[in-house]
Amino acid sequence: MNPNRLVILAVALSCTRSESASVSRDGDWPVYGRDAAGTRFSPLTQVTPANVESLTVAWSYRTRETEPSFRAPDEASLEVTPLVVDGSMYISTPLGRVMALDPATGAERWVFDIQLDRSIDFGDFTNRGVATWVDQAAAPNAMCRRRIIVPILDGRLLQLDARDGKRCTAFGLNGEVELRSALRIAPFEPPAFEITSPPVVVGDVLITGSAIADNGSVATASGEVRAFNVRTGAPLWTWDPIPQDSTDTAFATWRNGSARRTGAANVWSIMVADSARGLIYAPTSSPAPDYYGGERLGANRYANSIVALRVATGEVVWSFQTVHHDLWDYDNASPPTLVDVTYNGMRTPAVLQATKTGQLFVLNRETGEPIFPVEERQVPKSDVAGEEAWPTQPFTSLTPPLSPHSLAASDAWGVNDAERDACRRLMSSLRNDGVFTPPSLRGSLILPSNIGGAHWGGLAVDTVRRIAVVPVNRLPALVQLFPMSSLTEQEANRRESTSDFEYTHMDGTPYVMRRGFVLSPNGVPCSPPPWGALVAVDLSTGLIKWESALGSLPPPPGSPPSPTNLGSPQLGGPIVTASGLVFIGATLDRKFRAFDVETGREVWSVQLPAGGKATPMTYEIGGRQFVVIAAGGGDDFGSGDFIIAFALPRR
Numbered sequence: 001m002n003p004n005r006l007v008i009l010a011v012a013l014s015c016t017r018s019e020s021a022s023v024s025r026d027g028d029w030p031v032y033g034r035d036a037a038g039t040r041f042s043p044l045t046q047v048t049p050a051n052v053e054s055l056t057v058a059w060s061y062r063t064r065e066t067e068p069s070f071r072a073p074d075e076a077s078l079e080v081t082p083l084v085v086d087g088s089m090y091i092s093t094p095l096g097r098v099m100a101l102d103p104a105t106g107a108e109r110w111v112f113d114i115q116l117d118r119s120i121d122f123g124d125f126t127n128r129g130v131a132t133w134v135d136q137a138a139a140p141n142a143m144c145r146r147r148i149i150v151p152i153l154d155g156r157l158l159q160l161d162a163r164d165g166k167r168c169t170a171f172g173l174n175g176e177v178e179l180r181s182a183l184r185i186a187p188f189e190p191p192a193f194e195i196t197s198p199p200v201v202v203g204d205v206l207i208t209g210s211a212i213a214d215n216g217s218v219a220t221a222s223g224e225v226r227a228f229n230v231r232t233g234a235p236l237w238t239w240d241p242i243p244q245d246s247t248d249t250a251f252a253t254w255r256n257g258s259a260r261r262t263g264a265a266n267v268w269s270i271m272v273a274d275s276a277r278g279l280i281y282a283p284t285s286s287p288a289p290d291y292y293g294g295e296r297l298g299a300n301r302y303a304n305s306i307v308a309l310r311v312a313t314g315e316v317v318w319s320f321q322t323v324h325h326d327l328w329d330y331d332n333a334s335p336p337t338l339v340d341v342t343y344n345g346m347r348t349p350a351v352l353q354a355t356k357t358g359q360l361f362v363l364n365r366e367t368g369e370p371i372f373p374v375e376e377r378q379v380p381k382s383d384v385a386g387e388e389a390w391p392t393q394p395f396t397s398l399t400p401p402l403s404p405h406s407l408a409a410s411d412a413w414g415v416n417d418a419e420r421d422a423c424r425r426l427m428s429s430l431r432n433d434g435v436f437t438p439p440s441l442r443g444s445l446i447l448p449s450n451i452g453g454a455h456w457g458g459l460a461v462d463t464v465r466r467i468a469v470v471p472v473n474r475l476p477a478l479v480q481l482f483p484m485s486s487l488t489e490q491e492a493n494r495r496e497s498t499s500d501f502e503y504t505h506m507d508g509t510p511y512v513m514r515r516g517f518v519l520s521p522n523g524v525p526c527s528p529p530p531w532g533a534l535v536a537v538d539l540s541t542g543l544i545k546w547e548s549a550l551g552s553l554p555p556p557p558g559s560p561p562s563p564t565n566l567g568s569p570q571l572g573g574p575i576v577t578a579s580g581l582v583f584i585g586a587t588l589d590r591k592f593r594a595f596d597v598e599t600g601r602e603v604w605s606v607q608l609p610a611g612g613k614a615t616p617m618t619y620e621i622g623g624r625q626f627v628v629i630a631a632g633g634g635d636d637f638g639s640g641d642f643i644i645a646f647a648l649p650r651r
Helices: 249-253 255-261 417-428 489-497
Strands: 056-062 083-085 088-092 097-101 108-113 131-134 146-152 156-161 176-178 200-202 205-208 225-229 235-239 272-274 279-283 305-310 316-321 337-343 346-354 360-364 374-378 392-396 444-446 460-462 467-473 477-483 502-504 511-517 532-538 544-549 574-577 581-584 591-596 602-607 617-621 624-633 639-647
Touching (some): 131 200, 200 272, 337 460, 467 574, 574 617
Antiparallel strands (some): 056 639, 097 108, 205 225, 225 235, 272 279, 279 305, 346 360, 374 392, 467 532, 532 544, 581 591, 617 624
């Protein structure tokens, strides 16, 4: 296992319940999060905790992109969440191909291939799904009445006719809108700007974010959120998460003119929509670079935030910052989720935001004010020349951390005494002041790490039982800065090629950064298990309802047998059904599991041919409920190109 290769950059989609794309049968799954609110909650009840053990493979489909003829790079990962609407399933692949399938049998109906340039070394070689939209003004049988909107990794949005996969040529130029141009800071090379997720569609407005290569430079590509007319592709508005208007009060939180020259803070995760209020909710990421902020001193408002934008204009209605002046790559990777929450006797429209710091923020959807209490607490100062860590950070005071916020060297874990002692020595050598320990020249223990806490898999909400289910990682990382003068590019490259650490020059700063996970000599995490968990939060009280280990890792060769409930580092999301089941893949042990949403008890699992590093979905057709996951692997998750549908045996 090499967990350092678990790189997170990615996104997906949502659209609005007011559109016919979402006003569909209860058995459909019309957008990434199933509904505009991103709840991932299905009303289907055919599969229950009592019969889930009878689930078997109903059909499987292969994209064939693991075959040599496709020349896909090893890091390519099929992470799609399929959509089912109007009796068809739609999937997309990392190589820019789109398929329509028969959801009852998996039979292929059509395939479109954009012919993506596979020689480009994209930083996050993935695609997490498509969006769909219906042109209500078009005749029922008109071409492109229902459109499939496809994000292409190289920075394009494409529209296809849902019936036959042909281009909708009225959109943009021959069915495409190119997104690399007209940025405040242009990407310095193709991999520096990607589109890995579909847009959110509200009415006739299509809104998209982007994935920006981080850590490499202060002036990496800028991360504007942009809106287009969904019919024509005409641009409507642009919002930059790094404020450029000097009259905006957020502008002053970027000191010394740094707002003009800093990139990123982009929205690479999923946006969700509240069409009744005319708002979308955008989770923003960290500004560039991730681990040194001396060139962007200040709180850096709008970055690392959940931001409510007006659909019609892109105007900021409110923002809530989950991390001030980020130095840890604590971007908001998890999609927000919209629910109503009753607290202290008052029912309030809420937005939930799970974070890499292992916290769940519950905010008023209309104002951004916390519903569950949040307080600013003092955090450690930086000892790096030129850096000024922000003196306080927000902490949820009602909901406990979903991942530990501290880890002492005395708490080191190991499969034997030698492994445990090695972990203690390593941890004792690092600066270690809790969740917001700043990066240092000595080396700092960062917990949670850059993969969370809560990660891009996001959360699911049982909207009937009022339970939010969040997958979390619990892996400590080491982050260390080196003065640029002490580590040449040649030396950094040599070190990276001979170790599991990642080295980055952070151009425009005085420092080189290295990071990696805090592991024993045999590659086992030094933190106590479980290293991956599902955590359920009761939205009526704000307290943790249950917690279950998620997955497990085999002991390294030559080690004695270890407990089975170790948990696994994982990437991928959960869904919930009205029958009381949570489905999730995500783990390195390459299993697909079901849990009882009331108790957290694991009630079913099956081995997949590759890791299910994706969010599953469920739908009903022909009176039969199917549960589907992409077993697409990638890096340590194995090699796979499968879409696998499970169902109960036919009666």
